[in-house]
Amino acid sequence: MSDSLPPSEGLAVVVGVDGSRAALNAVRWAAAEAVDRDLPLRIVHVVASGGAPDDGAADAALLAAQDAAVMSTERVRAQRVQIIGRPEDILLQESRHAAMVCIGARPRRAADEPVVGRVATALARASACPVAVIRSRTDGTAHTDGVISVVLSDDVGNDDVVHLAMHEGRLRGRVVRQIDRRADSWVRRYPDVHVETVAAGSGHQFGWETDGHGDVGLAVVGTADADALPTLTMPNCHPILGYPNCSLLLVRQ
Structure with a gap:
């Protein structure tokens, strides 16, 4: 068996962002994945349909994500995309043409709190590719060491x-x-x-x-x-x- 992952021609590593620190942790994690696979990093910000889009907030979230990706690894090829819809629906669509989908997750603060949110639940049930859920700690750092x-x-x-x-x-x-x-x-x-x-x-x-x-x-x-x-x-x-x-x-x- 080969120790290399299957070829991923025409794909990208997709990361969903919303301007949060948890999303930026996911971006940094995804950037290393994209560079290692020699794939572009597709940074996706979803704007809710039916509402008035805040272009300034969306642009800020996308630019902050791109900056975080480049600062973590200069070799990353980042693409910024803004799409109208529901985050879970858009990321499920993105998974059909992705080598991996990455999202951030905040820390669980109560024992009766769901273990993952709505978007992670949808991806866990139906994603067409592997899904990375990058958990953040209460201090904002990524829970990925260890x-x-x-x-x-x-x-x-x-x-x-x-x-x-x-x-x-x-x-x-x-x-x-x-x-x-x-x-x-x-x-x-x-x-x-x-x-x-x-x-x-x-x-x-x-x-x-x-x-x-x-x-x-x-x-x-x-x-x-x-x-x-x-x-x-x-x-x-x-x-x-x-x-x-x-x-x-x-x-x-």
Whole structure:
């Protein structure tokens, strides 16, 4: 199996912006993705239909997003787009011609608050490409540091999920934590045995130590988790600790 992602000719990395700090965090994250894939970064600001558009606010949001993208990586090729409609509808349309769609998410402030908002819910249910939901902390910083966590399972398409998690680990310079939930894995047959994974011939050992940062910064999950996300309640027993309060990368099959 190739360690490269599938070719993405004619596509873009799409990021939805609304002028918020959370959206700018998503822009910075998406800019690195676009440069790595050699794709343009398509910055989309949606104006509600039927209302009086505030062109000044829209222009300011788009310019701030472009500045954030360029400041994070000068090699980014940014495109600014303003579209009339509902954000969830527009971004679902954009997903049909995107390698990835990225949006920002503010921190959850109450236990009974939905785990994701309306736009993320729509994308989780029906996006035609992977969706990155970049969570912000209460201080405005992006909740993306720490390990990248992914579940090894028997689900259809799990190889694609793990492939993207490994790609993100390489791109972001992060440790990838693989949680083995396969029904017939040796780890599950011997739950009392501590296992450390070593890539043969690489000279690298991958364990649970992550330079003091054991928290999950990004959870990469597949179709089943994406389908369940809009109705997920807290607390939950997901194998990825801290899910879904970290940033999310949803990979639909």
